[in-house]
Amino acid sequence: xxxxxxxxxxxxxxxxxxxxPHLEAKIRQTHSLxxxxxxxxxxxLQEYVQLQGDPFGLPGFSPPRLPVAGLSAPAPSxxxxxxxxxxxxxxxxxxxxxxxxxxxxxRQAELNPRAPRLLRRLEDAARQARALGAAVEALxxxxxxxxxxxxxxxxxxxxxxxxASAASGVFPAKVLGLRVCGLYREWLSRTxxxxxxxxxxxxA
Amino acid sequence: MPAGRxxxxxxxxxxxxxxxxxxxxxxxxxxRAGSGAHTAVISPQDPTLLIxxxxxxxxxxxxxxxGATAEGLYWTLNGRRLPPELSRVLNTSTLAxxxxxxxxxxxxxxxxxxxxxxxxxILAGSCLYVGRVTNxxxxxxxxxxxxxxxxxxxxxxxxxxxxxxxWSKNMKDLTCRWTPGAHGETFLHTNYSxxxxxxxxxxxxxxxxxxxxxxxxxxxxxxxxxxxxYEIWVEATNRLGSARSDVLTLDILDVVTTDPPPDVHVSxxxxxxxxxSVRWVSPPALKDFLFQAKYQIRYRVEDSVDxxxxxxxxxxxxxxxxxxxxxxxxxxxxxxxxxGIYGSKKAGIWSEWSHPTAASTPRSAPCSVCLSLRLxxxxxxxxxxxxxxxxxxxxxxxxGSWRRCGGGAPSFPxxxxxxxxxxxxxxxxxxxxxPQGGPGP
Numbered sequence: 001x002x003x004x005x006x007x008x009x010x011x012x013x014x015x016x017x018x019x020x021p022h023l024e025a026k027i028r029q030t031h032s033l034x035x036x037x038x039x040x041x042x043x044x045l046q047e048y049v050q051l052q053g054d055p056f057g058l059p060g061f062s063p064p065r066l067p068v069a070g071l072s073a074p075a076p077s078x079x080x081x082x083x084x085x086x087x088x089x090x091x092x093x094x095x096x097x098x099x100x101x102x103x104x105x106x107r108q109a110e111l112n113p114r115a116p117r118l119l120r121r122l123e124d125a126a127r128q129a130r131a132l133g134a135a136v137e138a139l140x141x142x143x144x145x146x147x148x149x150x151x152x153x154x155x156x157x158x159x160x161x162x163x164a165s166a167a168s169g170v171f172p173a174k175v176l177g178l179r180v181c182g183l184y185r186e187w188l189s190r191t192x193x194x195x196x197x198x199x200x201x202x203x204a
Numbered sequence: 205m206p207a208g209r210x211x212x213x214x215x216x217x218x219x220x221x222x223x224x225x226x227x228x229x230x231x232x233x234x235x236r237a238g239s240g241a242h243t244a245v246i247s248p249q250d251p252t253l254l255i256x257x258x259x260x261x262x263x264x265x266x267x268x269x270x271g272a273t274a275e276g277l278y279w280t281l282n283g284r285r286l287p288p289e290l291s292r293v294l295n296t297s298t299l300a301x302x303x304x305x306x307x308x309x310x311x312x313x314x315x316x317x318x319x320x321x322x323x324x325x326i327l328a329g330s331c332l333y334v335g336r337v338t339n340x341x342x343x344x345x346x347x348x349x350x351x352x353x354x355x356x357x358x359x360x361x362x363x364x365x366x367x368x369x370x371w372s373k374n375m376k377d378l379t380c381r382w383t384p385g386a387h388g389e390t391f392l393h394t395n396y397s398x399x400x401x402x403x404x405x406x407x408x409x410x411x412x413x414x415x416x417x418x419x420x421x422x423x424x425x426x427x428x429x430x431x432x433x434y435e436i437w438v439e440a441t442n443r444l445g446s447a448r449s450d451v452l453t454l455d456i457l458d459v460v461t462t463d464p465p466p467d468v469h470v471s472x473x474x475x476x477x478x479x480x481s482v483r484w485v486s487p488p489a490l491k492d493f494l495f496q497a498k499y500q501i502r503y504r505v506e507d508s509v510d511x512x513x514x515x516x517x518x519x520x521x522x523x524x525x526x527x528x529x530x531x532x533x534x535x536x537x538x539x540x541x542x543x544g545i546y547g548s549k550k551a552g553i554w555s556e557w558s559h560p561t562a563a564s565t566p567r568s569a570p571c572s573v574c575l576s577l578r579l580x581x582x583x584x585x586x587x588x589x590x591x592x593x594x595x596x597x598x599x600x601x602x603x604g605s606w607r608r609c610g611g612g613a614p615s616f617p618x619x620x621x622x623x624x625x626x627x628x629x630x631x632x633x634x635x636x637x638x639p640q641g642g643p644g645p
Contacts, residue, residue, distance in 0.1 A: 051311070051312075051313060052311075052313055052316070053282055053310060053311035053313060053314070053315065053316055054282040054283035054284075054310075054316065055280065055282065055283030055316060055318065056316070058283045061283070062325075062326075063326050064325070064326065109393060110393045110443070111312070111313040111314075112312055112313050113312075113393040114312060115312075169249045169250055169329070169330060169331070170249075170250045170313065170314055170330075170331035171250075171316060171317075171318070171328075171329025171330055171331050172329065174313065174316070174329075174331075175326075175329070
């Protein structure tokens with residue numbers, strides 16, 4: 001190897017150039033998936049509020065945005081974090097969502113048994129959240145930024161959501177479901193935005 | 205305070221904010237200490253009511269600091285603010301509501317009755333289910349019927365399940381299925397529970413393996429007694445009530461079914477163009493108990509959907525089909541009924557049909573004698589008296605004369621072209637007929 005200026009970096013540059021197109025394609029693919037799922041989440045939310053009856057669908061309806069076991073909304077400071085950190089939080093939230101969506105679906109199966117489309121959307125949402133979360137984690141691993149620390153505990157969240165949902169009155173259950181569907185949409189939208197920042201031309 | 209509101213340093217941890225208790229429901233129904241906010245409880249929670257009836261409800265406020273006031277609270281129903289004259293303050297922390305002449309609920313999940321604070325924030329909610337009493341025809345009526353139905357749209361307590369049928373596979377288990385009652389199943393989520401107990405003693409047991417052979421079925425895999433009757437019933441429950449089916453009483457031995465006969469072989473009978481030999485094995489699971497099995501055979505031409513059934517093939521494991529078309533492929537199936545198992549006086553339950561087995565009848569060169577025989581033999585057969593007029597197929601015997609299945613005279617000279625023992629070496633000749641009504645296809 002000749003000792004030209006910068007020549008020591010040549011081998012790494014060669015390997016990273018060969019990896020970049022593949023990684024970029026994966027980022028684009030995951031970003032597209034997040035974009036699509038965000039649209040689905042909007043539809044889910046619309047269908048959900050429609051079936052709970054007014055005031056759920058009314059413009060001024062504003063139930064308390066209260067914590068849901070195991071998951072919170074994206075913090076206002078989320079956008080200020082490094083992109084890898086944001087994506088780790090996105091992946092963790094997407095992992096926590098499926099048991100919550102399952103709990104909502106089970107309760108809605110009792111409250112709206114004649115609404116198969118809503119029940120199907122809720123079931124699909126749980127699967128899609130799982131899939132997108134796995135895709136984001138795969139990207140993080142490819143970027144060398146995978147989470148090595150202890151994770152949140154989806155099973156505990158699921159147990160809490162399930163037992164509480166089963167025990168609660170109908171109105172609180174409706175509100176809880178609305179909250180979960182809202183969080184689902186928020187985190188999908190956030191994930192789409194964070195992945196967009198990884199695309200070429202986006203800020204680092 | 206919303207969760208997750210931390211500085212960037214704290215949020216650099218590689219996970220979302222830690223698990224929080226499920227506070228949403230608590231806030232809607234109980235105070236949060238130290239928060240300075242108020243919550244409330246509505247009573248009754250999620251009532252079911254008749255159209256035209258009245259409702260008395262209360263909204264009781266809790267809060268920190270104590271002594272939260274009911275002043276300024278108001279009600280909405282399905283998002284519409286209710287007139288103030290319908291409310292009154294019961295005490296400093298409780299607002300009452302009186303609704304009269306209720307209309308039917310607007311949505312299946314119930315009308316949303318909400319208690320609001322002065323600033324419009326939601327303190328508590330309750331869902332009302334308002335409907336009317338119906339008879340089975342769905343005609344509205346008022347009266348003293350004890351069954352309350354919220355017909356809204358068409359929500360009613362479950363009707364009692366019916367038409368319970370059960371069967372035991374090889375006396376090892378019991379599977380039952382039933383038909384749900386009409387209304388409750390269709391419009392409200394209904395839970396079904398299959399119950400069973402020994403008739404003369406024992407406690408109620410509940411089946412646990414559901415949906416094994418369809419949506420309304422259950423499977424009891426073990427620990428079943430023989431020679432003693434069981435009582436079996438189904439309980440249906442939805443949010444408006446419950447219903448219980450009639451009790452079915454049965455002995456496991458009276459409802460036994462088994463596997464289809466294995467190893468079904470279909471083969472030609474030498475050169476006979478119109479016959480096929482069917483052989484099978486008795487179902488192995490019941491081989492030690494099956495003293496009086498019955499079998500049925502069905503067969504069809506390859507490109508037909510019409511099966512011909514040979515009935516009452518009793519306690520034998522071979523049969524010859526006759527009157528078939530030459531040079532034709534036939535599909536054959538066999539099934540078994542463990543009739544009279546362990547001395548049961550009842551017929552068992554037919555097994556599933558075995559997998560189809562195919563074979564073809566031979567076709568020889570045109571033969572004028574054969575053609576004549578085909579024309580003559582059915583005519584001769586129809587002239588012979590028989591208690592079962594359709595069962596007149598003949599079989600050759602070593603004496604060379606043709607005899608009717610099951611013995612008896614008269615005999616006819618054996619057609620010269622048919623060799624002795626035409627059934628083929630080693631074949632077990634079962635006496636088997638064509639289908640009722642005449643020759644086979």
